[in-house]
Amino acid sequence: MPTGGPRGSDRAAETKSSSAGTCQQTSPRSGIDLSPAPLQFFPVTARDAAADLAARLSRAGHTAYFAGGCVRDRLLGREPKDYDIATSATPRQILELFPGSNEVGAHFGVIIVRHHGFHTEIATFRTDGSYGDGRRPDSVEFSTPEEDARRRDFTINGLFEDPPSGEIIDYVGGRSDLQAKTLRAIGEAADRFEEDALRLLRAIRFATTLDFDIEPTTWQAIVLHAEGLRRISPERIRDEFSRLIVAPKRARGLELLVDSGLAKVFFPEVLDLIGCDQPPEWHPEGDVYIHTRIMLDLLPDDAPLELCLSVLLHDIAKPPTRTFDEGADRIRFNGHDALGARMAHDILRRLKYPNQVIEDVEFMVSRHMQFMNVQQMRTAKLKRFMAAPTFPLELELHRVDCASSNGFTDNLEFLIEKGEEFASEPLVPPPLVNGRDLIDLGLKPGPRFKELLEAAQTEQLEGRLTTREAALDWLREAAR
Numbered sequence: 001m002p003t004g005g006p007r008g009s010d011r012a013a014e015t016k017s018s019s020a021g022t023c024q025q026t027s028p029r030s031g032i033d034l035s036p037a038p039l040q041f042f043p044v045t046a047r048d049a050a051a052d053l054a055a056r057l058s059r060a061g062h063t064a065y066f067a068g069g070c071v072r073d074r075l076l077g078r079e080p081k082d083y084d085i086a087t088s089a090t091p092r093q094i095l096e097l098f099p100g101s102n103e104v105g106a107h108f109g110v111i112i113v114r115h116h117g118f119h120t121e122i123a124t125f126r127t128d129g130s131y132g133d134g135r136r137p138d139s140v141e142f143s144t145p146e147e148d149a150r151r152r153d154f155t156i157n158g159l160f161e162d163p164p165s166g167e168i169i170d171y172v173g174g175r176s177d178l179q180a181k182t183l184r185a186i187g188e189a190a191d192r193f194e195e196d197a198l199r200l201l202r203a204i205r206f207a208t209t210l211d212f213d214i215e216p217t218t219w220q221a222i223v224l225h226a227e228g229l230r231r232i233s234p235e236r237i238r239d240e241f242s243r244l245i246v247a248p249k250r251a252r253g254l255e256l257l258v259d260s261g262l263a264k265v266f267f268p269e270v271l272d273l274i275g276c277d278q279p280p281e282w283h284p285e286g287d288v289y290i291h292t293r294i295m296l297d298l299l300p301d302d303a304p305l306e307l308c309l310s311v312l313l314h315d316i317a318k319p320p321t322r323t324f325d326e327g328a329d330r331i332r333f334n335g336h337d338a339l340g341a342r343m344a345h346d347i348l349r350r351l352k353y354p355n356q357v358i359e360d361v362e363f364m365v366s367r368h369m370q371f372m373n374v375q376q377m378r379t380a381k382l383k384r385f386m387a388a389p390t391f392p393l394e395l396e397l398h399r400v401d402c403a404s405s406n407g408f409t410d411n412l413e414f415l416i417e418k419g420e421e422f423a424s425e426p427l428v429p430p431p432l433v434n435g436r437d438l439i440d441l442g443l444k445p446g447p448r449f450k451e452l453l454e455a456a457q458t459e460q461l462e463g464r465l466t467t468r469e470a471a472l473d474w475l476r477e478a479a480r
């Protein structure tokens with residue numbers, strides 16, 4: 001068990017190497033090097049920390065297994081996000097062993113223990129009572145490992161591992177489902193989803209992130225209980241949905257959400273994209289829903305959340321049923337970006353995304369049609385356009401937008417070339433003149449100030465003004 005201190009053999013090696021240093025101490029009698037070993041710390045992993053806690057529980061006479069996601073992920077060769085322990089120790093016994101731990105979930109048999117900087121959830125083997133609210137059990141009863149496995153959501157999440165031996169304890173057939181890449185509810189699927197409706201979305205999230213098939217009975221139960229998701233808070237839906245939409249198989253995830261009826265509950269706008277025809281000369285691939293799914297597929301595997309969301313929402317206002325001040329027809333194929341930005345804002349706000357994410361996605365959706373006009377933009381406008389912090393993501397949005405439809409690459413190539421051309425200096429450098437200069441010229445602060453300074457900056461970005469002296473002359477002239 002690695003700890004924070006040096007290991008024996010490494011200590012010997014360290015002592016050896018340190019003897020080459022200046023402070024070597026050798027026993028005059030035996031000739032043995034007595035120099036103190038330099039302090040060396042080995043990083044303790046989350047697994048080390050959890051295994052140490054399990055060992056302590058086990059030394060105190062309790063059964064203690066790794067449980068749930070960490071066992072699943074390790075068997076899949078993935079790095080577990082965190083480690084959970086399931087044990088025969090009661091919450092009181094856990095607290096006796098690890099005093100000062102977080103008792104927040106003690107009522108449900110869960111204690112959070114901090115060890116080596118990691119938080120490990122230690123939960124007593126339990127059977128859940130009834131789920132009155134479809135979110136959490138009204139009561140729990142402490143029970144056996146087998147019953148604890150059977151109360152869990154999916155077979156692949158119902159596995160235990162005995163940490164010292166690495167032995168897998170499987171009461172629910174999780175191992176064979178992992179091998180077959182199958183997501184299957186434990187026991188009666190309908191019961192699992194009635195107990196906790198978040199599991200409906202977890203099912204689609206696991207099928208997407210792991211690229212697993214959903215076993216038919218489990219799928220039928222999801223479809224049947226989809227409306228139950230209404231009981232779940234937007235924050236919890238958002239967290240599952242975000243994990244799904246950043247996964248490499250996000251397009252399939254979207255399809256599963258739509259086909260299961262879950263999208264209808266928290267993201268009904270997407271349903272209008274289905275069957276929303278587009279002009280075939282621009283969009284030979286088909287309707288907006290097909291176009292969006294192809295785009296999601298074309299994104300890099302590690303595309304950030306803001307980019308995935310902006311791709312998902314970029315054409316959200318295209319369906320002609322949407323109305324906007326200027327009339328639905330204009331919106332449909334021309335002005336849909338402005339309405340789309342507003343809709344993206346509303347959808348993400350409803351799902352309680354952080355303001356920065358909402359702002360970025362709204363901004364990207366609002367500008368995505370402008371990429372068609374970049375070659376006609378004057379240099380100053382283009383530089384300002386490219387200076388947006390979201391621009392690299394927008395470029396990717398544009399790339400997949402074209403690649404999934406008409407295949408045009410000229411605007412993309414133009415922007416890449418311009419990026420190289422402008423690379424030697426900041427796109428928008430500090431202005432050559434400022435408000436102080438205008439006051440010195442005898443102007444009073446007001447709206448004209450902003451206009452003049454912006455015009456001076458445009459001259460600068462166009463390369464017509466390069467020195468402060470020239471800019472001051474220009475300002476003097478313009479202010480007349």
Ligand SMILES: Nc1ccn([C@@H]2O[C@H](COP(=O)(O)OP(=O)(O)OP(=O)(O)O)[C@@H](O)[C@H]2O)c(=O)n1
Binds near residue numbers: 067070153154198202
């Ligand atoms: N609604 C839920 C949530 C969790 N669990 C059980 O609790 C374990 C831990 O849950 P959690 O940490 O939320 O998810 P993980 O399965 O660990 O998956 P991930 O780490 O990817 O979130 C799950 O494996 C599953 O056995 C469950 O039965 N029902």
